[in-house]
Amino acid sequence: MTATLIPPVHAAADKPAHRDSNVLRWLGAYTASMVGDNVYYLALSWAAVQVGTPSQAGLVMAVSAVPRALLMLGGGVVADRFGPRRVVIGSDAVRCAAVLTVAVLLFAASPGLWLLALLAVLFGTVDAVFMPAVGALPARVTGRDQLARVQGMxxxxxxxxxxxxxxxxxxxxxxxxxxxAFGLAGLLIAVSVPLLISVRMRDLPTDVQTDVPTDVEAGGEAGPRPMGAAQDTASRATPWQDLRDGLRYIRGHRVLTPLLVAIALGDLGFVGPLNVGLTLLAEQRGWGASGMGWVLSGFGAGAGVAALLLAVRGRLPHAGRVAAASILAGSVAIGALAHAPSLVAAVGTALLVGLLAGLSGALCGALLQTQADPAYLGRVSSVAGIVSLGFAPLSMPLSAAAIGWWGTGPVFVTSATVCGLGGVVVLCSGPLRRAQLPR
Known part of the structure; x- marks a missing residue:
């Protein structure tokens, strides 16, 4: 299983996450990689529009989602088998090399859409491994009581x-x-690699677990196996067995199963209105591109405040109940957005949507991090990611078509109802409703 390349972090050395240099190095690496991603996607869309038709450019932008959705579950297995730190470093190195290679080729010539499509497919394939590993890494760099704060950061x-x-x-x-632009994206991603190499991993007692404990199969929560037995199992397990074990672990966990259902419903109901739906709403109301930008800024500001709250506080009491309440209130705000009487009201409503959705998303992410056994976090993260990155984007063309048939109001209300069902799931699950973040 995971080989620790530099001395592990021990529990006795735990510090608050925002004062822990190890966590801050991880955060710096993550931030550089995410900024590079944003630059990459802008460069890809610009290059595709320059050399192809709008429909061809849209196809290039969408093609990376296919390998990401198809391979995400396997990526979770890879992250758990080889260790998330090693997988993230390797993935960022591959992403950096691919983007810089395309930058050099574009400087030298104009290869055409085929090169951009190939890059998009490669990027999506690597993302299928990278994203589950990113989800599994926080539990290896800080203590369990700091995971909620790390989620906010x-x-x-x-x-x-x-x-x-x-x-x-x-x-x-x-x-x-x-x-x-591609060169800049590659350099930003490259910054993350040495930072990640310097990050120390925690010595977790469950690192070697690859099999599902018997009490999970019986419907309870996970408990540790003896280390020797787990190592014997690991030596015999195949990737397919690891995948089955991970899915069985999730299915038998009293908190993770309803939590992942709630996350999926939130993503499915949220993605359409806040992407295609908002564009069409701004067009219908005559707000223009600047008005839509203000609405998006309101949403971003609200989400940022929610993340800052969790980063500063470290935890919120009654996390399960607060998550359910924020999901339900946020779904009402989503439905109200389509009926905002003015741009100012829409911006205020978007601010509320961002605050509530950001709070519920941060709490759900923190609960996922703290409830899952670190040995399964790659597979758990892959199940959560496959919905938001694979299935939820499919709601965008459906939302656009539905708005053309019925208008923005009914579609936003329908999406709000789907989001609200996530809150209902949390309330109906006793273990999830009562779940707390560790102190």
């Missing part, structure tokens, strides 16, 4: 990457075209 990094990535990508395009 991670949310702030994502907000920062969204705010900074697009202007940086635009600057790269303005200075040297798509080639310069």
């Amino acid at each position: 991670r949310g702030l990094a994502i907000r920062f990457a969204h705010v900074v990535g697009a202007p940086l990508g635009g600057l790269g395009v303005a200075l040297g075209g798509a080639a310069a």
